[in-house]
Amino acid sequence: MSVLVVGSVALDSVETPYGKVDDALGGSATYFSAAASYFTDVNVIAVVGEDFPHDQIEFLKERNVNFDALVTKPGKTFRWGGKYDFDLNQRETLFTHLNVFEDFDPILPDHYKNIPYLFLANIHPDLQLKVLQRMDRPKLVVMDTMNFWIAGTPDSLKRILKLIDILIVNDSEVKELSRDTNLFSGAKKIQQMGPKIIVIKKGEHGALLVEDGNYFWAPAFPLEELQDPTGAGDTFAGGFVGYLAKVDDYSQKSLRKALIYGSILGSFCVEKFSLAKLKILSHEEIENRYQQFIDMTRFY
């Protein structure tokens, strides 16, 4: 089945202890679709400026990512700049220039409206709501958010939360959104806000799936060398939603495999700057890492 993603297509300037890139390809929709394209075809809604280097997304078009709804507007492309500390766990945002993203109104082509799998990347919750309302209700709606919207636009966030199936957040966002210091009771409180399924990203500590009383833990892949964590969360989401769309099923069994595929794609993403690794990643590498996840968790 197809996936629709709304999010950013951006140019990132990133500095880590391992190097530095300027105006490199980035954005939540870009990372997401690069990962999801290993599993199914992906359709993007986003906006870029006249300065956007379209040749840089050619590799995605070749992998069945459809950019019919990538609008080019007068002005500059959304730019983000950040710097990571020595162990890559803390980052400082140096600048966020929304540019053409500022008054982004996501217009859906007719052939996008009945796409069954929808991913609402981390953008203003009112924009997320707008996209959802302009579609026939998809089979599965998955959403990301962040502390900026939890603190800044709580009412908007609560409106969209009521309408989605799966929320993907990190552990501190669970605690902030639920106002609970315990991750597990916090997740339960968020389930009462709408999404029946919560996916909790724990970075170097793995990921956790919560559905009813059911917990599933995916470990993080043991990487000795990371270059750039930017986009890891969106790449994780791309592997997760891409796999669900491919098998067209979100039973507990499929959700678990999807969490592993999300973790795998995320682990490749951080190995190199920008989308460098996601550009050349092979299906064989993905499946090899899947076997390694089995090896890392088997004890019975």
Add this chain to the structure above:
Amino acid sequence: MSVLVVGSVALDSVETPYGKVDDALGGSATYFSAAASYFTDVNVIAVVGEDFPHDQIEFLKERNVNFDALVTKPGKTFRWGGKYDFDLNQRETLFTHLNVFEDFDPILPDHYKNIPYLFLANIHPDLQLKVLQRMDRPKLVVMDTMNFWIAGTPDSLKRILKLIDILIVNDSEVKELSRDTNLFSGAKKIQQMGPKIIVIKKGEHGALLVEDGNYFWAPAFPLEELQDPTGAGDTFAGGFVGYLAKVDDYSQKSLRKALIYGSILGSFCVEKFSLAKLKILSHEEIENRYQQFIDMTRFY
């Protein structure tokens, strides 16, 4: 097979958001042996003062914990006081009164010298070395340490590290001891200091076993209610070493199961203050939680 543990038997005063205890039973050897006693018989070397309430360890004696080498010295028992913050992740040590522990010289009865499984709890590395040297070389030597010894007595620590098989530490200790910001390359550096196997405790994020290129992740049990994290690490070690001694094997397969049993015992420990839960825990509860660990990690 039997286990020998050298460590502290102490009285702890602990305050958490969920309550407060004064002079409650504590100490690394106590928590360790309470956990290990679910798997095999345990022999303790430790020292207490004349004020020690011996009736409080009666339940351990009934579970095949042998206190032949628990020496009572004139003076007061080792006391520790600590306070945990709202989410139980940070703790402040309020006081550490070594008392009789200060000039503790671990004397081994002859029938302790050929015990095959040895656990050196978190005490001065010179004391750990003394115990090891006074024994016939055990079949397996497992050791705990902490940042205090890593920073304060690095040469002593390096001497004992050369002689042991398994080191149990937490993730920040791996980074501090190896002087490496990456957990995985850090663990490799520690392996070159002596121990072939590293067990990394990650608290609420689970635990990791490293042997050669081989990684195994155990999740943490999803607890909605914790009362007191004191002793969780020693209890984890007790489940881990206790299981290995029970099956008298430390193949990769047994190490993995041992890590799960360690995690299970640790998860019960934190549910109540002091050893309250370890006092009443049943084998059935342990095995039920083992099944839940299988359920939480199965995806294939």
